[in-house]
Amino acid sequence: MVEQNSERLDNVFHALADPTRREMIRQLADRERTVTELAAPFDMSLAAASKHIKVLEEAGLLSRTVRGRTHLCRLDAESLASVYEWIGFYERFWTKQFDALERVLREQDRKGGDAT
Template sequence: MVELQATPLDAVFHALGDPTRRQMLRELAGRERTVSQLAEPFAMSLAAASKHVKALEAAGLIRREVRGRTHLCRLDPGPLASAAEWLNFYERFWTGRLDALERILREEDAARTPTSQGDKE
């Protein structure tokens, strides 16, 4: 049986795959917040918010600091760079493909369009 090991990039995309976690990251981009503050806009329990925070932590996207009973979270954007790099490869790929398609379509249009001299004759 083959065991598949998740890479750090897998964890980042897993974390980003949930809209709640994406919104939490957006909130943390402004400033650090407690788990309670992160849970508040979603009307979710602290236990549910904590599960989301753990997924973000596992991906390395946030750091959590415990101060007494308060858990403060802050954004660590470093792992987003690897996700952006991966996406940039495909952005270049699709840009190249779409540029090639545009050239072909322009060539076809030019071949179908009569020249200005042909219109006068």
């Protein structure tokens, strides 16, 4: 289970590492879109856009349905939840670190000491 979760996170982070794919995800947050609509803001062919969409699909970030010749893409935010959970661990870690630093600085300030 852990390895599967790790592989999923790897795929999601890989997909989100590209600014074009992040923008596509942002567009899908508003509503479902066709491949043509997702490709429109970028200077790329539909084939190139389809490759980006395939990466997002493999990462579980979007799902695609085909209606005739039209491919409709919709955000599947469940994979983002696992990223949020992973990042949340580090948010808690850094919050504890900053809280400890704040206590030390307040103590030094209370004593009239120098923080350096």
